[in-house]
Amino acid sequence: MGGSFERLPAAVRKQLDKLGLHSVFDLVLHLPLRYEDETRITALRDARAGETVQIEAVVEASEVVFRPRRLLLCRARSGGEALTLRFFHFYPSQLKQLAPGVRLRAVGEVRPGFFGAEMIHPRYRVVRADTPLPQALTPIYPTTAGLAQHVLRKAVTDALAEADLGDPLPPALLRALGLPDFERSLRLLHQPPPDVSAEALQLRSHPAWRRIKFDELLAQQLSMRLHHRRRQSTRAHALAPPGALTGTFLENLAFSLTDAQRRCLEEIRADLALAHPMQRLLQGDVGSGKTVVAALAALQAVESGTQVAVMAPTEILAEQHHAKFAAWLAPLNVSVAWLSGSQSRKDKRAQVARIESGEAQVVVGTHALFQEQVAFRRLALAIVDEQHRFGVHQRLALRQKGTDEEGTMQPHQLMMSATPIPRTLAMTFFADLDVSVIDELPPGRTPVVTKLVSDARRDEVLARVRDACMEGRQAYWVCPLIEESEALQLQTAMDTYETLRTAFPDLAVGLVHGRLPAADKGAVMAQFASGALQLLVATTVIEVGVDVPNASLMVIEHAERMGLSQMHQLRGRVGRGAAASVCILLFQNPLSDNARERLRIMYEHTDGFEIARHDLRIRGPGELLGARQSGVPMLRFADLETDADLVEAARDAAARMLRDHPQAAQLHLRRWMGARQEYLRV
Numbered sequence: 001m002g003g004s005f006e007r008l009p010a011a012v013r014k015q016l017d018k019l020g021l022h023s024v025f026d027l028v029l030h031l032p033l034r035y036e037d038e039t040r041i042t043a044l045r046d047a048r049a050g051e052t053v054q055i056e057a058v059v060e061a062s063e064v065v066f067r068p069r070r071l072l073l074c075r076a077r078s079g080g081e082a083l084t085l086r087f088f089h090f091y092p093s094q095l096k097q098l099a100p101g102v103r104l105r106a107v108g109e110v111r112p113g114f115f116g117a118e119m120i121h122p123r124y125r126v127v128r129a130d131t132p133l134p135q136a137l138t139p140i141y142p143t144t145a146g147l148a149q150h151v152l153r154k155a156v157t158d159a160l161a162e163a164d165l166g167d168p169l170p171p172a173l174l175r176a177l178g179l180p181d182f183e184r185s186l187r188l189l190h191q192p193p194p195d196v197s198a199e200a201l202q203l204r205s206h207p208a209w210r211r212i213k214f215d216e217l218l219a220q221q222l223s224m225r226l227h228h229r230r231r232q233s234t235r236a237h238a239l240a241p242p243g244a245l246t247g248t249f250l251e252n253l254a255f256s257l258t259d260a261q262r263r264c265l266e267e268i269r270a271d272l273a274l275a276h277p278m279q280r281l282l283q284g285d286v287g288s289g290k291t292v293v294a295a296l297a298a299l300q301a302v303e304s305g306t307q308v309a310v311m312a313p314t315e316i317l318a319e320q321h322h323a324k325f326a327a328w329l330a331p332l333n334v335s336v337a338w339l340s341g342s343q344s345r346k347d348k349r350a351q352v353a354r355i356e357s358g359e360a361q362v363v364v365g366t367h368a369l370f371q372e373q374v375a376f377r378r379l380a381l382a383i384v385d386e387q388h389r390f391g392v393h394q395r396l397a398l399r400q401k402g403t404d405e406e407g408t409m410q411p412h413q414l415m416m417s418a419t420p421i422p423r424t425l426a427m428t429f430f431a432d433l434d435v436s437v438i439d440e441l442p443p444g445r446t447p448v449v450t451k452l453v454s455d456a457r458r459d460e461v462l463a464r465v466r467d468a469c470m471e472g473r474q475a476y477w478v479c480p481l482i483e484e485s486e487a488l489q490l491q492t493a494m495d496t497y498e499t500l501r502t503a504f505p506d507l508a509v510g511l512v513h514g515r516l517p518a519a520d521k522g523a524v525m526a527q528f529a530s531g532a533l534q535l536l537v538a539t540t541v542i543e544v545g546v547d548v549p550n551a552s553l554m555v556i557e558h559a560e561r562m563g564l565s566q567m568h569q570l571r572g573r574v575g576r577g578a579a580a581s582v583c584i585l586l587f588q589n590p591l592s593d594n595a596r597e598r599l600r601i602m603y604e605h606t607d608g609f610e611i612a613r614h615d616l617r618i619r620g621p622g623e624l625l626g627a628r629q630s631g632v633p634m635l636r637f638a639d640l641e642t643d644a645d646l647v648e649a650a651r652d653a654a655a656r657m658l659r660d661h662p663q664a665a666q667l668h669l670r671r672w673m674g675a676r677q678e679y680l681r682v
């Protein structure tokens with residue numbers, strides 16, 4: 001679309017760019033944050049404290065004074081009463097502009113002052129007595145430094161005049177959903193008449209807002225469905241059914257799979273046999289046994305003569321997977337390679353060579369796996385553990401690794417997560433993901449009992465830790481999260497370690513933290529796993545995946561600082577063996593309301609699904625998706641909690657539109673996507 005957008009001055013275009021506004025339609029969809037009412041003029045004596053009003057006044061005198069700092073003082077009269085306007089930031093030209101006799105309309109709060117009524121730094125404009133009042137509320141748009149509201153407002157108004165605002169949605173659909181016309185909705189939101197309910201606008205419950213939110217969700221659903229279709233036209237290695245190696249693996253395994261594990265494995269196997277890339281999430285609460293299912297999927301790829309990449313978000317977890325995969329697969333003569341960021345250059349080169357030659361059949365590692373210089377020979381399956389911890393881009397990069405030159409071949413993807421996806425999220429951001437759920441824990445587990453203990457009772461907690469270790473069990477002591485400073489967090493961990501070592505001279509105490517060299521980290525974890533260490537002081541590096549079944553007590557310090565999913569993950573490190581396990585959440589008073597609620601939820605729930613539901617409510621979907629830092633746009637207008645009904649409606653509508661009105665669907669998508677390629681998908 002040409003026209004007004006291209007005619008904007010370069011400086012303005014640059015500012016709009018920062019706001020992500022690149023086209024006329026982007027401007028049309030740039031909706032106000034709130035409104036100000038300039039449709040009425042309030043008499044000075046009727047202005048109430050705390051209320052924003054518009055006052056008309058005539059200037060009597062203006063001067064720049066220094067009391068105590070430089071300010072522009074403008075004395076005026078409004079309806080026979082005195083009114084003083086004070087400006088703290090001003091241009092020299094403003095002093096000239098506010099000359100005696102000039103008529104102003106000023107918007108702001110009126111306060112009683114020493115010399116009568118005052119307005120502090122009001123927004124104002126110079127008018128004539130017969131200048132008409134605006135007919136609509138004045139929109140206040142989200143903006144960026146240096147881009148004035150009136151410039152943005154004009155750009156939006158021009159865009160509204162120029163854009164084709166024809167409604168692409170079938171009238172029958174709109175009638176069925178009770179949604180208003182597109183153009184009318186937009187105009188109402190950009191220029192609401194003064195009689196529109198301010199509350200309905202602010203709460204975004206007005207039908208016009210609902211229409212826009214529906215359209216946004218519809219665009220997202222359309223994008224997902226189209227992506228799904230594209231995936232169906234992409235090829236992947238169709239893997240042979242499991243063979244002799246799998247049989248041996250299962251015979252060697254110390255336990256038998258749970259029914260839930262077996263069912264999930266069947267679902268994965270059916271996907272892997274297809275010539276289209278699998279995109280499946282294996283979901284199961286912490287400790288439900290996802291790793292062995294992943295290993296069996298990997299084995300199927302190996303049996304078909306292809307390679308597998310297994311990626312984990314932390315060194316500790318990656319190393320643990322490497323140890324497990326090697327222990328399971330080496331007896332079957334399957335070669336397992338290892339790649340991590342902290343490897344020596346020489347070692348890494350050797351591993352990369354094994355990967356390139358195809359000699360390495362399974363490659364376990366951290367994000368080092370998707371670095372440029374790693375080229376797989378025949379990658380057919382990418383397994384991503386704790387998928388929500390990776391950015392979307394990182395996952396895409398790993399997928400690229402298995403893409404052939406023509407770009408038509410992609411690896412199957414198996415993602416694993418202990419964070420269950422609430423229903424509305426599953427229908428939106430994860431709409432293109434198939435999900436298998438391990439909804440059963442291995443037998444013999446005992447639920448973890450959670451206790452909330454104030455830091456004032458620390459001594460009792462210490463006694464309890466000692467008793468547990470003396471009885472031959474093992475314990476974790478998790479140091480507080482200090483978000484502001486990694487150095488401080490490290491220091492705290494070392495201090496805690498010293499304190500606990502002194503407190504328990506007869507116990508073997510270890511320390512593990514993120515700054516420890518990988519080899520040392522691995523050594524400490526191995527000592528703890530073997531039982532040589534009884535108490536492990538740790539930072540939150542043990543949050544994911546770490547598996548030591550004999551550990552049955554966990555103390556989390558300053559639990560009030562931690563997020564729900566983090567605490568749930570940490571707590572999942574215990575309760576993995578036969579002994580009854582306890583997790584003590586030590587907290588420091590006073591508690592914020594939010595922290596109190598998080599602790600209550602942890603106390604009341606052990607089910608990861610319930611916890612995730614609360615987490616979504618408290619924090620919004622960004623964190624759950626692992627998309628916060630990925631830069632991929634999320635929903636701007638719709639809210640998955642309050643607009644759940646619209647999510648369902650949009651899902652149905654997307655299917656019907658692609659079937660019955662494909663061109664309208666394309667138009668709708670183009671408008672909403674603008675320059676973007678696709679909505680976030682995982």
Ligand code: ADP
Nearest residue numbers: 255256257258286287288289290291292442547
């Ligand atoms: P998560 O789902 O949290 O990744 P893991 O895969 O680490 O869980 O498994 C947790 C523990 O349970 C491991 O020690 C694993 O060997 C064990 N495990 C897995 N499946 C079973 C099973 N069917 N029976 C008994 N133990 C199992």
Ligand code: MG
Nearest residue numbers: 290291385545
């Ligand atoms: Mg795991």
